[in-house]
Amino acid sequence: MASIMSHPFSHLRRAGHLFVIAIAVAAIPPACPAFAQAALSVTEVAPGVYVYRGEHAEANPENDGGIANIGFVVGTRSVAIIDTGGSPVIGTALLSAIREVTDRPIGYVVNTHFHPDHILGNSAFSAEAPVFIGHANLPAALRARQESYLARAAETLGQDVSEAWFVLPKHLVSTRETIDLGDRVLILEAHPPAHTDSDLTVLDEATGTLFAGDLVFLERIPAVDGSVLGWLAVLDRLAEIPARKVVPGHGPVAAAWPDALADERRYLKVIVTETRRILAAGGTLQAATATVGLSEKGRWLLFDDYNARNVTAAYTELEWE
Incomplete structure (x- = not known):
């Protein structure tokens, strides 16, 4: 103060x-x-x-x-x-x-x-x-x-x-x-x-x-x-x-x-769910960035600029669970 x-x-x-x-x-x-x-x-x-x-x-x-x-x-x-x-x-x-x-x-x-x-x-x-x-x-x-x-x-x-x-x-x-x-x-x-x-x-x-x-x-x-x-x-x-x-x-x-939060919450949950699936199968970061979140493509502007970065961040975080 x-x-x-x-x-x-x-x-x-x-x-x-x-x-x-x-x-x-x-x-x-x-x-x-x-x-x-x-x-x-x-x-x-x-x-x-x-x-x-x-x-x-x-x-x-x-x-x-x-x-x-x-x-x-x-x-x-x-x-x-x-x-x-x-x-x-x-x-x-x-x-x-x-x-x-x-x-x-x-x-x-x-x-x-x-x-x-x-x-x-x-x-x-x-x-x-x-x-x-x-x-x-x-x-x-x-x-x-x-x-x-x-x-x-x-x-x-x-x-x-x-x-x-x-x-x-x-x-x-x-x-x-x-x-x-x-x-x-x-x-x-x-x-x-x-x-x-x-x-x-x-x-x-x-x-x-x-x-x-x-x-x-x-x-x-x-x-x-x-x-x-x-x-x-x-x-x-x-x-x-x-x-x-x-x-x-x-x-x-x-x-x-708070209905405005629905789309963002859905996207983040998709990233988490699909990244965990890749990790459980022993998948690589490369496999994750190539596949995770693609169902959201078309729903978001600048998707191609940020989705792979988001998946990378999620993979790095979730692999230590």
Whole structure:
């Protein structure tokens, strides 16, 4: 909690087993609304909740890494951003979009996990002096991947990259906390290894909007970078959250909750079941990647880009059962 306490505009109070982070912003002047970067096209999916829907593609120079769903929530005192996109260009465009909606200070930037399409826009918000928040495992995961992520960004985006693109969260969530934006409370929940080992969800209590990060994929194939068994367990936990709609990490905002989890759960179960069958028969990883999950082909975008990787991750995990 020290990092929150040291923030010049913040104080911390305890409410039961939750921590409520409140920011005092009355004395902060409005940020300048003029930016050279054109604003992202955001949609108000619920009152005060705005989402930019990422492109179903891999990061490239044409999309500037804007392939993930990112958004923000506006309270009476401040704004919270949930993920910042795949480059400072996208982050700056998100900042422009926010300033078209409100001049309230940006109090928080929440990173839902460590993948670059969700966090490489962080530096666009540094001058706003928000509290950067992430899962307790996030800093170590980002440090371990910094070199490879920046090299990959330079290659795929065709942009000059630097270490300044990496802004690590200072306030870390290990269980469950809340942040108060002013008459608007967001519940932050850290999850055990699933999509990654640093998955964090954000629930806006006022509207029942759940920002699920990449724990939920719709239309685009899920990507396993943590634990396939853990992910299935976390989906059961997510289904218990009293959300009225979900903002997935990729794909359309869905109002059918928890029914929106059905396709992802089916796919992950297929991967587990078929991989176990290969392992029981003494099959090789090569045999698994060539056959497992093919019944799902045609149901998911970017299937050929990710299915074999998912099977590899599942095989590596399940062979030790």
